[in-house]
Amino acid sequence: MEPNVSIAAMAAQLFVRDDQVVLDNGLLKLTLTTPEGLITGIQYNGLDNLLELNNPDLNGGFWDLNWSEAGSSGTRGSFDKIDGTEFRVIVENEEQIEVSFKRTWDPSFEGKHAPLTIDKRFIMLRGSPGFYSYAIYEHTEDMDAFILNETRIAFMLSIQKFHYMAMADDRQRNLPLPEDRLPPRGRQLAYPEAVLLVDPVEPEFKGEVDDKYQYSCENKDNKVHGFICTEPPVGFWQITPSNEFRTGGPLKQDLTSHVNPTTLAMFVSAHYGGEDLVIKFGKGEPWKKVFGPVFIYLNSVSDEKDSILLWGDAKEQMKKEVQNWPYSFPASEDFPRSDERGSIRGRLFAQDRYISNENIPAKGAYVGVAPPGATGSFQTENKGYQFWANADDDGYFSIINIRPGVYNIYAWVPGFIGDYRYEKAIVITAGCAINMGDLVYTPPRDGPTLWEIGIPDRSAAEFFVPDPNPMYINKLYINRPADRFRQYGLWERYADLYPDKDLEYTVGIDDYSKDLFYAQVTRKVGENAYQGTTWQIKFELDSVDQSGKYTLRIALASANVSILEVRINNPEANPPEFSSGLIGKDNAIARHGIHGLYWLFHVDVESSLLVQGLNTIYLTQAQNESALHGIMYDYIRLEGPPPINLPKL
Structure with a gap:
């Protein structure tokens, strides 16, 4: 649905200047500051910039985190918009550009930044109407203890252009303006995020409550969301093709898109879980994790009356991204390709003799692998990776593209209480295909x-x-x-x-x-x-x-x-x-x-x-x-x- 551009113009190009870097493939231009790696421009389909740069608090596109000193309570700490200190070109050819903006931990950062080394990456492919971003976070033996409360990538879109938000077929609408949330146009309710619109710019919103949490959804469903601009008709979409790097498992809920207009890819947060979901690091505790890649997808149509078609196209693009996961093009050795991953399969039954003398196929069960822990620990697990699948009507499951590592198998079955955990650890290696055979979950039960x-x-x-x-x-x-x-x-x-x-x-x-x-x-x-x-x-x-x-x-x-x-x-x-x-x-x-x-x-x-x-x-x-x-x-x-x-x- 993107504009026609000649094949020759679609070659990926990189332009490096004193204080900024531009990635251009003929379909869009992506401009970032250097060495910070903050996104200041997305040019597409005749729009000079899809981003909002006039907001004094948060503007453009950026990775950020919220962190606290070790021993702190609660889930709020210091905000850190992650500025890189070193710019590098990782890949540069006509097919692909990958650039890095890295902040290596230095003792002089103590008290100013979270004790992490963070490498933010951005990728543009030839002929692709969008770009990818991922980041590698690392905590090493020379780093202090601390608490990571939240991390994400955020985009603040043009206030003048983007008013229509979509994050599901039945959850999409025009949103009020950010100024409608401020006094005297808006009145805060029981907590800051919830605001009653008492005198909005557009009368249609008068008397409504605006609250970003009204557009939350579960990780398993949080694959594509964003905004539509009608003049010209352009869509901006954040696509997350895998949940493997998100914390808390498939039912963990988090933010999507909301007023400002803001589009988020949330990776770590305490939302809907509380302090159990913040990541607490000990002094010198080794840890490394790759968040992403996520895909920022842009699309357009020629007729404003067809703007809503952009949502359907974004969903189709999301399916393609899911099918292509894990991507083959990220250059970091910390992101394993498909042939470097493994899989497990099997069949799960529920055993409840008060219901049936026979084992019951675990229809629709959620079956996953997550780092070793206690029964049910996956829902507060926050340092590793998780991989989940749904069993079919006969209880058969298959979990593919699992990163190498040591895991437990966890599951729960709709219609039965409690959690299943396989008693032995599972070791996933590159190329392995483990058949678990029949697994049996015996839910808690003492009597009829x-x-x-x-x-x-x-x-x-x-x-x-x-x-x-x-x-x-x-x-x-x-x-x-x-x-x-x-x-x-x-x-x-x-x-x-x-x-x-x-x-x-x-x-x-x-x-x-x-x-x-x-x-x-x-x-x-x-x-x-x-x-x-x-x-x-x-x-x-x-x-x-x-x-x-x-x-x-x-x-x-x-x-x-x-x-x-x-x-x-x-x-x-x-x-x-x-x-x-x-x-x-x-x-x-x-x-x-x-x-x-x-x-x-x-x-x-x-x-x-x-x-x-x-x-x-x-x-x-x-x-x-x-x-x-x-x-x-x-x-x-x-x-x-x-x-x-x-x-x-």
Whole structure:
């Protein structure tokens, strides 16, 4: 869809000047400062520059990071726009240009920059309507301990040109202007990212909430997003063909594109996970990682009325980039080619004798390899690489293009609680093709299901998500059942729906999709005062087996600075039958995520606590310092004692 350019003009060319470097292949010109490696110009399709350079805070395109001194708490530290100190030409011919902007760690940087050596690379190929960027981060034995909170590549696009954002077929729209977010046009809500547009430049946005987290998505779906300019019709797209270098696994959520207009490729962040996802380095700890390459793709059409076609073309280009992964052209030896990688395959079953006497093919299971760790550790793993695939309907999986290294196999199966981890480490070598054969996951289970609430899928999406307060809406998500949770301020609706007492749910009568609020949050009881909430789960037992033990399984889809307490038939029991202790900092409720990190708890319930007839489980979220404490349930199940005649495994 790009303009016609003669083949001769498409040869890649490099122009080096005193303070800038220009890469040109006839389709576009990419201008960077030297030796810093900051992107100051992208010229394409008659537009002198697609980037915004007038923003006094952040402008152009750049790699950056946020870091803290060792021992710091929280997830915010010092901002570091990564300026290179050494420029090098890595590859220069008619087919490809690759340039490097490197900052080698020096003790004189102490306190000013994160103790890392960072090599930023940019690649332009002949005839390609875009460019690639990747970076090699390294921490060596002469470097101090520190914390890496976040790193990414960011592009600040022309405010005058780019207003229409697209990051999914059903999540795209015109966005307000950055000035609409500033007083007096905008009013900050519960946190700085959320702003009510009270007097926007364009009246169509009046009364809406703008919040960049409303456009987050899971890593597995975060492959292409960007903006469309209509005069002339040009698309700017950030394409990430692999998740191998992102932290937190396939369900980790992160930012995409949002107001300013801004397009991001996030690699490390604490979003939807909290402090568990920042990277903590010890003094002299050896570490090296390649982030990227990501592809910045540009496209165009001749008629403004066809502008929306640019999104469809960007999706097709994304598929091509995915098919071409791992790329063959990056010149760094730290980026292994396809023949330098390995693969594993196998078949996964779930074994639950209370469901079937036969092993059950793990349909749709997420199966992956990640650095060795405890069961479920992949969701907070942050230093290595991860590779994931979905099993087919019969449980067969194949994971390809795995970097050489030592890994564990991890998995979880929709419809079953808990996590699978293969007990032995797997060594991947260049060219290996490992057949794991049949693997069997035995999910936690002690007895038959007496009742269950929800679907074990690591999400609270099946529960009741309320309509938003009409004062705080994003029009994109109105009348969109699957995205109801993306509206601002839904936590405040709990008190609207339960003004006098907390939620009560009766098993066998109530419907969790209508009667179980999607998040157990605090209740506001004063100007700046909140109280914890206690939900009741009521259920009948025809009889109680006094010789056996019952088990309550509670899977959480999210927790944010919360304490979950469980009491059985006595709301005043002290201590409670179970307390989670203080858990979670994923902030998924405030950031419009229907899940954060997954938690699974097992509560032994002595038969003496239960009665024949009506029983009540009291679930208390005890933290009460703010409106944003809360948990989301994934699934709750009560199991009876195991029968004597259970079929043997």
